[in-house]
Amino acid sequence: MPGVAVCSIDRAGIVRFCNQACARLCGVTPQQAIGRRLDELLSRGERETEHAALLEAVWQTGRNGPAGDWIVRAADGREHWVCSTKLPIFQGELGQVFCMDVDITARKHAERTLTLAAQVFENSRDAILLTDSQRRIISVNRAYGGITGFDDSEVLGRPLSLSRAGVEDETFLREVWNQIEVLDHWQGETWSRRRDGEVFPAWLSLTAIRDGRGQVSNYMAILSDITERKRNEEHTRHLAEHDFLTDLPNRVLLLDRLSLALSTARRKGSMLAILFLDLDRFKPINDTLGHLVGDALLREVAVRLLKCVRKVDTVSRQGGDEFVLILADIGGIDHAAHVAEAVRQAIGQPYRIGEHELHISASIGVSIFPSDGDDIDTLIQNADVAMYHAKAGGRDGFRFFSAAMNQRIVERATFENGLRRALDEQQFELVFEPELDVRSGALVGAEALVRWRHPELGLLAPERFLGVAEEAGLMVPIGNWVMREACRHARAWHDDGHQVVVAVNLSLGQFLQRDLLQQVQAALDEAGLAARFLELELTEAIIMQGGAGVADTLRGLRQLGVRLSLDDFGTGWSRLGQLKDYPIDKLKIAQDFLAGGFDATVIRTIIAMARSMDMTVIAEGVETAEQLEFLRGQGCDQYQGYHAVAAARASGLASVLH
Known part of the structure; x- marks a missing residue:
C-alpha cells in the first residue's frame, strides 16, 4: 500500500519490520528503525499511555484495534496527524502487531482552516454576507442580524441591494461594481438601512470570489456600523473647530468660513465685512474677581454677539477677550456700521x-x-489695525480701516521686528559718555549709552527705538545685554590700567524683573568685574512706581556691592524723607537745571541735600566752562556732558573708553 506507513512490533514494542513510508514518517531509514522501540520513533506525547493501553488490548484480545486520529512526533522532531490502525498477526499464536498509519496532516489543516473560517464568519462583529454570482444572498452571519435587525429568513435569496439606504445615486453604484469587475474589490464609506428604516453610516468592503476557471462564483460583503465612530469624529471635529468656553467657532473654523465667504463674494461681486472686537476693561475684572466670573462674562458676551448678527454671519472667539465677526453679503458699508x-x-x-x-x-x-483687502490675512490684519485705533481713540467705539492708520502700524511693526533681529544678530552697540572729577578733571566713570546700528537707517540714538522696545516688551533683554556688555568693557579698561566705574541705566521693566539680582551678579561674574565698579542708574519714576518692594530690591543690589545713583534728580516727585530710606550713593542733577544758563537756587539745594546724606553729586548736560566753574564753586563732585566730552578728548582720556 504505497503511502501507508506499515511496521510490525513484537510484544516488547520493538520494531521488526518497517516499510519506506513508515521510515519517512519516523524520519529515519528502515534499517535504523528495526530493533528500536516504536514509541521512540513515533511519540504520542500526553496520549502515550492511552496508545500503550490500546496496543495491550490488541495483544490481550487478538482483535483489531480501533482506527483513530493521533498527533505524533517523529524522531527528527516533526509533528504529523496520522490515522492509525492496529492489526494482530498470528503465526500459530499471536506473534506480532502490524501498525498502519496514514499521514492526514494536510486534511487536518484543511479542516482546521474551514473550522476557523466558520468561526470567524459566525463570531465576527462585522456583518458578513455571501451571495451567488447573481448577487443574491445565500448566507449571513449573526452580526448581520444584530446590526440591521433582519432575520436570515428575511434576506436569504434576496438581492444584495436589500440594505441600500438610497442615499447614493446610480452613478456611484455603477462605479463601485465597475471597480469590482476590474479589481475584484471595493471598499469605502456608504449608507445602509436597518429593518426599521433607520439609515446609518457604514464601512463596506465588497470582494469578488472566482472559481478555478476565473469566473465569479460568489461575492462577499463585510459591513461595519460606523455610527459611533462618525459621532466621535464629529465631536472631535467640533472640539477642534470651536472655542471650549463659549462654543463659538475658533480661529480654525473662522478661517474656513471666511474662505468660503470670500469665494462667494468674489463670484457674486458682493461685499463682506470683518469686525475685530476687543473688550475694554476685561482684564481688571478677570484679575480681581477671578477666572470663574471672567469666564461667565465671556459666555454672556458670546450670547449677545450672536443676537446681533444673522444666521449666515459668523461670530468667532479668537482667545482671551478678542472676537471676530464675519458679515457675509452685506449691501454696503452702512450695514457694517449698523451692526x-x-x-x-x-x-x-x-x-x-x-x-x-x-x-x-x-x-x-x-x-x-x-x-480693504482681497485675502483673509489682509482683511483680518486691517480690522485688527482699525480696532487698535478705536482703542487708542478712547475705547467704546468702532473705526473703519484706512490706509494711513495701516502705514503707522506697519512702520511700528517693522521697527519692532527689527529690534528682535537686532538682539539676535548683535546689532546694538555701546558708546560711553565720560564722567569727570570737577576739581581734578580726572576720568572717574563712564555712562553706557546704547545705539542701534540699523542695517538700513544707520546708527540710531535710543530715543528712536526705546519707546517701541518698551511697548514690545523688549526693554528687559536689551537692558540685560547693555549691562553685560558694559561690564565687559569696564573689565577691559581695568586690564589696561584704568580703574573706571561704568554706569548703566535701569528701565522700570528691568528693575521689576524677579531675577534682577541674579542678572546683575551674572553680568559681573561673566566679565570678572568687581561689583564696586558697576553703577546702576535709576530714575525717580522707578522709585515712585516700583511698589512696596523698591526698598528691598535696592538693599539687595547694595548687598551685591554695586553703586546706585538717582538719575535726573529734581524733575520728579522724590521726597527727602524717601531718599533717607534708600541706599542711594549718587544724585544726578538733571540737565534741565543747566539749560539756558542754570538755575542756581535749585542746584545749590540739591548739592546741599546730597551733602547732608553723604551722597556724591554729578551734574549732567554741562556744556560750557561757565557752568563747570559754577558747579565747582558749589562743591559739585562730578560732571558729564558736551564740555566733559571735549575735555576728555583734549586730554586724551577719551581714548580710554574705546
Missing part, C-alpha cells in the same frame, strides 16, 4: 454675574472686502 453700533451697545449693557453687576465696553475695528 458695529448694535454690537457696541449690546456689549455696553450691564452684566449680572452672580452677585456682581459688571460694566465693560468694546473697541471694534472694521475692514471691508474688497476695498
Whole structure:
C-alpha cells in the first residue's frame, strides 16, 4: 500500500519490520528503525499511555484495534496527524502487531482552516454576507442580524441591494461594481438601512470570489456600523473647530468660513465685512474677581454677539477677550456700521454675574472686502489695525480701516521686528559718555549709552527705538545685554590700567524683573568685574512706581556691592524723607537745571541735600566752562556732558573708553 506507513512490533514494542513510508514518517531509514522501540520513533506525547493501553488490548484480545486520529512526533522532531490502525498477526499464536498509519496532516489543516473560517464568519462583529454570482444572498452571519435587525429568513435569496439606504445615486453604484469587475474589490464609506428604516453610516468592503476557471462564483460583503465612530469624529471635529468656553467657532473654523465667504463674494461681486472686537476693561475684572466670573462674562458676551448678527454671519472667539465677526453679503458699508453700533451697545449693557453687576465696553475695528483687502490675512490684519485705533481713540467705539492708520502700524511693526533681529544678530552697540572729577578733571566713570546700528537707517540714538522696545516688551533683554556688555568693557579698561566705574541705566521693566539680582551678579561674574565698579542708574519714576518692594530690591543690589545713583534728580516727585530710606550713593542733577544758563537756587539745594546724606553729586548736560566753574564753586563732585566730552578728548582720556 504505497503511502501507508506499515511496521510490525513484537510484544516488547520493538520494531521488526518497517516499510519506506513508515521510515519517512519516523524520519529515519528502515534499517535504523528495526530493533528500536516504536514509541521512540513515533511519540504520542500526553496520549502515550492511552496508545500503550490500546496496543495491550490488541495483544490481550487478538482483535483489531480501533482506527483513530493521533498527533505524533517523529524522531527528527516533526509533528504529523496520522490515522492509525492496529492489526494482530498470528503465526500459530499471536506473534506480532502490524501498525498502519496514514499521514492526514494536510486534511487536518484543511479542516482546521474551514473550522476557523466558520468561526470567524459566525463570531465576527462585522456583518458578513455571501451571495451567488447573481448577487443574491445565500448566507449571513449573526452580526448581520444584530446590526440591521433582519432575520436570515428575511434576506436569504434576496438581492444584495436589500440594505441600500438610497442615499447614493446610480452613478456611484455603477462605479463601485465597475471597480469590482476590474479589481475584484471595493471598499469605502456608504449608507445602509436597518429593518426599521433607520439609515446609518457604514464601512463596506465588497470582494469578488472566482472559481478555478476565473469566473465569479460568489461575492462577499463585510459591513461595519460606523455610527459611533462618525459621532466621535464629529465631536472631535467640533472640539477642534470651536472655542471650549463659549462654543463659538475658533480661529480654525473662522478661517474656513471666511474662505468660503470670500469665494462667494468674489463670484457674486458682493461685499463682506470683518469686525475685530476687543473688550475694554476685561482684564481688571478677570484679575480681581477671578477666572470663574471672567469666564461667565465671556459666555454672556458670546450670547449677545450672536443676537446681533444673522444666521449666515459668523461670530468667532479668537482667545482671551478678542472676537471676530464675519458679515457675509452685506449691501454696503452702512450695514457694517449698523451692526458695529448694535454690537457696541449690546456689549455696553450691564452684566449680572452672580452677585456682581459688571460694566465693560468694546473697541471694534472694521475692514471691508474688497476695498480693504482681497485675502483673509489682509482683511483680518486691517480690522485688527482699525480696532487698535478705536482703542487708542478712547475705547467704546468702532473705526473703519484706512490706509494711513495701516502705514503707522506697519512702520511700528517693522521697527519692532527689527529690534528682535537686532538682539539676535548683535546689532546694538555701546558708546560711553565720560564722567569727570570737577576739581581734578580726572576720568572717574563712564555712562553706557546704547545705539542701534540699523542695517538700513544707520546708527540710531535710543530715543528712536526705546519707546517701541518698551511697548514690545523688549526693554528687559536689551537692558540685560547693555549691562553685560558694559561690564565687559569696564573689565577691559581695568586690564589696561584704568580703574573706571561704568554706569548703566535701569528701565522700570528691568528693575521689576524677579531675577534682577541674579542678572546683575551674572553680568559681573561673566566679565570678572568687581561689583564696586558697576553703577546702576535709576530714575525717580522707578522709585515712585516700583511698589512696596523698591526698598528691598535696592538693599539687595547694595548687598551685591554695586553703586546706585538717582538719575535726573529734581524733575520728579522724590521726597527727602524717601531718599533717607534708600541706599542711594549718587544724585544726578538733571540737565534741565543747566539749560539756558542754570538755575542756581535749585542746584545749590540739591548739592546741599546730597551733602547732608553723604551722597556724591554729578551734574549732567554741562556744556560750557561757565557752568563747570559754577558747579565747582558749589562743591559739585562730578560732571558729564558736551564740555566733559571735549575735555576728555583734549586730554586724551577719551581714548580710554574705546
